[in-house]
Amino acid sequence: xxxxxxxxxxxxxxxHQHPDLGGLRLWPVELPPEYLALxxxxxxxxxxxxxxxxxxxFGYRPVQRYAMADxxxxxxxxxxxxxxxxxxxxxxxxxxxxxxxxxxxxxxxxQASPADCRGQNLLCRGRPWPMPTWSTYQTLAAAHPLAGWLxxxxxxxxxxxxxxxxxxxxxxxxxxxxxxxxxxxxxxRHHGVLPISPLLNYRFYPSLSRRLVFAEGDEHRxxxxxxxxxxKHVSANQExxxxxxxxxxxxxxxx
Numbered sequence: 001x002x003x004x005x006x007x008x009x010x011x012x013x014x015x016h017q018h019p020d021l022g023g024l025r026l027w028p029v030e031l032p033p034e035y036l037a038l039x040x041x042x043x044x045x046x047x048x049x050x051x052x053x054x055x056x057x058f059g060y061r062p063v064q065r066y067a068m069a070d071x072x073x074x075x076x077x078x079x080x081x082x083x084x085x086x087x088x089x090x091x092x093x094x095x096x097x098x099x100x101x102x103x104x105x106x107x108x109x110x111q112a113s114p115a116d117c118r119g120q121n122l123l124c125r126g127r128p129w130p131m132p133t134w135s136t137y138q139t140l141a142a143a144h145p146l147a148g149w150l151x152x153x154x155x156x157x158x159x160x161x162x163x164x165x166x167x168x169x170x171x172x173x174x175x176x177x178x179x180x181x182x183x184x185x186x187x188x189r190h191h192g193v194l195p196i197s198p199l200l201n202y203r204f205y206p207s208l209s210r211r212l213v214f215a216e217g218d219e220h221r222x223x224x225x226x227x228x229x230x231x232k233h234v235s236a237n238q239e240x241x242x243x244x245x246x247x248x249x250x251x252x253x254x255x
Contacts, residue, residue, distance in 0.1 A: 001120045003058035007084070009124035010036065014157045014225075017126075018207045021227050026177050027167045033085040033160035034230060035242040037193055038123055039146065040155035041092045043109055045117045048076060048091040054120040060087055063243075066250040068195060072096030072144060075194060075246065085160070086242040090193055092146050101143035108132055108151055127154030134218040146193065152212065153224055158193050159204070161228040163241045171201050171231040178205055178229075185229075199244045201231040 015022030040046045052062065060078035067074055078087040094102050108129050116128035132140070132151045141148025149158075164171045175185050185203035196202045206226040213219050230241045 001058075003060075003081075006058055006121065006124065007036075009121055010038075010157045013124050013126060014160070017153075017156075018225060020182075020208045021205075024178075024181060026174065026181070027162070027169075031162070031167065032083070034163035034166065034240065035086045035088050035161045035245060037088045037090065037158045037161065037228075038156070039090050039092070039150065039158040039193060040123070041105075041109070041150055042074075042094060043106065044112075045122055046109075046155045048074065048089055051089065051122065052076065055087065055089070057120075064246075065252050066246045067252045068250050069096075071146075071195070073146075073194070077242065077246070079242075086240065088194065088242070088245065090158075092144070092150060097143050097147060101140050101147060104136060105140055105147055105151060108136065123155055123157070125154070126156060127152065129154070131213070131215045133216050134214040134220060137214060149224060152214075152222075157225075159226050159228055161230050161242075161245070164201075164229055164231040165241070171203065171229050174229055175203055182208065183226075194245070195247055195250065196230075197244050197247045199233060200241060201233065202228065204228045 040048065040051060042048065055078055056062070059081035061081070062076050063079050064077045065074065072093045073090050074093060075088055075090040078089065080086050094105065097105070111130055112128040116125060137148050137152055140151045164174055167174065178185060183205040185205050187203055204226055205228070206223045209221040209223045211219050211221050230245065232241050232244065
């Protein structure tokens with residue numbers, strides 16, 4: 001697998017899960033996102049340490065690591081070898097969950113078939129374990145929203161982030177256009193998985209809710225993932241917006 005195929009599979013999976021967002025035509029369809037926020041967990045082949053070597057072989061370069069103890073997350077920022085989307089690989093630390101939800105999630109994850117635990121495209125396949133029951137999902141989501149998300153969705157692309165300067169329009173204008181498309185933005189800097197640096201204007205747009213069928217046949221409408229807009233406060237800054245995405249105080253040594 002080459003990097004282009006990997007990104008294409010990520011995007012096809014995302015569009016399949018979020019047709020409302022994949023169908024937006026507010027900017028050129030060929031414009032790459034500024035970054036792709038990928039969500040995984042520190043367990044087995046989906047752990048960051050197992051996923052990073054294939055990403056490096058695709059040409060991505062780890063440039064910074066971040067620790068967010070209050071959110072139970074580690075994240076690695078990876079630069080693309082060209083002008084394409086950078087990656088933000090966020091890993092939920094199961095040890096931050098209390099014993100019961102931690103064991104519940106581990107038991108669910110352990111039911112993944114061996115065939116779904118191999119290969120370079122583990123972030124493109126969707127949920128590799130069975131769908132949880134509604135009560136299991138509720139228990140995990142109450143313990144940590146991302147634990148519930150991972151249980152129901154599996155390790156995959158959570159959301160793309162688009163840089164307004166690359167689109168060529170102000171974030172206020174684009175926010176209005178997305179509102180007309182039925183998407184309500186949220187300026188909460190913790191809403192889209194990761195805390196966001198004050199160096200960026202930021203809005204997160206949850207996808208429209210869709211019906212999901214849980215393990216015992218329960219059907220519930222939920223919103224999973226979305227898209228984000230970012231805009232640098234200082235346009236003359238030569239750094240990519242992705243480089244400024246996470247707060248400076250969350251940085252830790254990259255080994």
